[in-house]
Amino acid sequence: QSALTQPASVSGSPGQSITISCTGTSTDIGGYNYVSWYQQHPGKAPKLILYDASKRPSGLSNRFSGSKSGNTASLTISGLQAEDEADYYCTSYINSGTFRVLFGGGTKLTVL
Amino acid sequence: QVQLVESGGGVVQPGRSLRLSCAASGFTFSNYGMHWVRQAPGKGLEWVAVISFDGSNKYYADSVKGRFTISRDNSKNTLSLQMNSLRAEDTAVYYCVKESGDNHIAALDYWGQGTLVTVSS
Numbered sequence: 001q002s003a004l005t006q007p008a009s010v011s012g013s014p015g016q017s018i019t020i021s022c023t024g025t026s027t028d029i030g031g032y033n034y035v036s037w038y039q040q041h042p043g044k045a046p047k048l049i050l051y052d053a054s055k056r057p058s059g060l061s062n063r064f065s066g067s068k069s070g071n072t073a074s075l076t077i078s079g080l081q082a083e084d085e086a087d088y089y090c091t092s093y094i095n096s097g098t099f100r101v102l103f104g105g106g107t108k109l110t111v112l
Numbered sequence: 113q114v115q116l117v118e119s120g121g122g123v124v125q126p127g128r129s130l131r132l133s134c135a136a137s138g139f140t141f142s143n144y145g146m147h148w149v150r151q152a153p154g155k156g157l158e159w160v161a162v163i164s165f166d167g168s169n170k171y172y173a174d175s176v177k178g179r180f181t182i183s184r185d186n187s188k189n190t191l192s193l194q195m196n197s198l199r200a201e202d203t204a205v206y207y208c209v210k211e212s213g214d215n216h217i218a219a220l221d222y223w224g225q226g227t228l229v230t231v232s233s
Binding site for chain 1 (some may be wrong): 147149156157158159162169171173207212216217218219220221223224225226
């Protein structure tokens with residue numbers, strides 16, 4: 001099973017909005033709503049920022065939002081801030097006869 | 113607060129074994145599924161394995177199936193990963209990760225700081 005497809009990099013200026021896509025297939029993203037997104041700063045552990053495609057953990061900024069359409073999930077960050085510069089990973093549950101979790105390749109967000 | 117502290121990483125020769133441990137605190141460990149996720153140096157995240165809250169179900173990535181074994185001791189709030197027949201491509205930081213529960217499948221809400229495993233001769 002190949003990794004979910006994310007753009008290698010995206011960039012935006014402070015205050016702008018950016019969207020990161022995550023493309024899978026009908027057996028993962030398209031088949032379930034179990035898509036999560038993680039933010040990882042250099043040298044740090046990942047942090048959950050969205051789950052079930054569009055839900056935010058308690059206390060997380062509403063500048064982060066998510067959606068899903070067909071086999072593609074999206075993460076949108078509005079009002080970009082310098083501290084948003086990080087790597088972002090999407091994941092999806094996949095049930096190909098057994099339980100598995102599939103990660104995207106990761107997207108490097110640069111705040112210009 | 114939730115804390116996950118991994119230990120057991122180090123340098124090991126190809127073909128040898130290593131056992132990772134994760135000490136959990138700050139939540140009712142026996143209520144939650146637990147995962148191991150790894151990250152090779154400079155690379156992305158890769159899911160390794162999951163174990164259900166009671167240890168009755170275990171699932172593995174194809175890349176480690178048959179070589180790695182995930183287990184837990186709910187009496188000691190400890191998660192383990194037994195890694196056998198290690199290969200150079202197993203070199204990575206290994207994270208112990210808590211699942212959020214409440215049927216939010218694969219939503220991983222707390223991560224340890226990671227422990228580095230280096231497989232090299």
